[in-house]
Amino acid sequence: MTDTTKHNLDDLLAIMARLRDPQRGCPWDVQQDFATIAPYTIEEAYEVADAIDRKDWHDLRDELGDLLLQVVFHAQMAKEAGLFDFADVAHAISDKMIRRHPHVFGDVSYDDVEAQKEAWEAIKAEERAAKGEQHDDSALAGVSRGLPEWKRALKLQQRAAKVGFDWPDAHPVLDKLVEEAEEVRAEFAAGADKARLQDEIGDVLFVVVNLARHADVDFSQALRHANAKFERRFREMEAIAHAEGTPLAERSLDAQEALWQQAKRGEKVTG
Numbered sequence: 001m002t003d004t005t006k007h008n009l010d011d012l013l014a015i016m017a018r019l020r021d022p023q024r025g026c027p028w029d030v031q032q033d034f035a036t037i038a039p040y041t042i043e044e045a046y047e048v049a050d051a052i053d054r055k056d057w058h059d060l061r062d063e064l065g066d067l068l069l070q071v072v073f074h075a076q077m078a079k080e081a082g083l084f085d086f087a088d089v090a091h092a093i094s095d096k097m098i099r100r101h102p103h104v105f106g107d108v109s110y111d112d113v114e115a116q117k118e119a120w121e122a123i124k125a126e127e128r129a130a131k132g133e134q135h136d137d138s139a140l141a142g143v144s145r146g147l148p149e150w151k152r153a154l155k156l157q158q159r160a161a162k163v164g165f166d167w168p169d170a171h172p173v174l175d176k177l178v179e180e181a182e183e184v185r186a187e188f189a190a191g192a193d194k195a196r197l198q199d200e201i202g203d204v205l206f207v208v209v210n211l212a213r214h215a216d217v218d219f220s221q222a223l224r225h226a227n228a229k230f231e232r233r234f235r236e237m238e239a240i241a242h243a244e245g246t247p248l249a250e251r252s253l254d255a256q257e258a259l260w261q262q263a264k265r266g267e268k269v270t271g
Contacts, residue, residue: 012068013086016076034077041070042148053224099123139163150219153209170214177211180204236263 019029044067051060075086100123102108103116110116124142129135136142139162143155160166167173184200192200212219237259241248248256 012072013076016069016072020076020080029073032073032077034074037070037073037077041067041074044070049220050224053221096127099127148220150205150209153206154213154219157210157213167210167214170211173207173211173214177204177207180207233260233263233267236266 018024019026022030044063047063048060048067051057051063071089072086075084075089079085098105100120102119102123103110108119110119121142128142139159140156143152143159145152147155157166167176180200180203184197184204187196187200209219212222237256238248240259240262241251248259251259
């Protein structure tokens with residue numbers, strides 16, 4: 001029998017509280033803390049992005065629910081610790097949105113979107129000062145260290161570009177990418193240690209983010225597409241190998257490469 005009960009946010013908060021109950025709750029949920037749940041929070045955010053990328057709106061509904069659960073989970077743990085509760089979270093973000101949109105909730109007006117963005121950053125700077133954070137005049141001030149590193153690289157580049165420190169277009173970025181790749185090659189040839197390779201490969205990745213920015217391509221979305229393409233083709237390789245009676249793992253690298261090319265050709269034919 002299908003349960004047709006329409007649950008609301010209060011129900012979800014009550015469910016989370018019950019799951020965390022030391023006597024009647026779920027042992028797994030009870031033993032969690034902020035640090036152990038944080039990776040799930042990040043993962044669920046990416047699941048939301050994936051559902052949007054696939055235009056799967058039914059799945060998006062479910063993934064947004066999973067992400068909301070993460071917020072409720074953290075809020076419940078904070079409530080138990082006497083720090084804050086879900087209502088405080090809702091109040092804080094509501095207050096922030098009103099404060100950061102004086103052109104919507106007040107009598108301020110901006111000439112264009114760029115002026116609004118500048119005002120947004122100024123308001124954020126005022127908020128940091130109000131929190132007692134040390135004053136920082138750098139163009140890079142306020143770029144969170146909690147971001148995924150590719151996202152932080154993008155924001156650092158965007159901030160630097162605002163003061164003119166930027167390539168004029170994508171072409172010199174491509175040249176820089178070749179230069180950095182050659183430096184990685186040189187380090188391999190020299191038998192460089194891991195720290196040196198990490199440094200040089202980091203430079204390559206930073207330039208790739210810059211290239212995506214100049215191409216107006218979403219780095220995360222591009223990588224998701226690349227991952228999906230690799231998985232699709234690899235699974236096709238496995239299917240072909242299975243149909244031919246010799247598992248992929250038992251084939252030489254050259255034979256596997258031939259299957260990879262066959263899978264690519266198959267995509268072009270069906271596409």
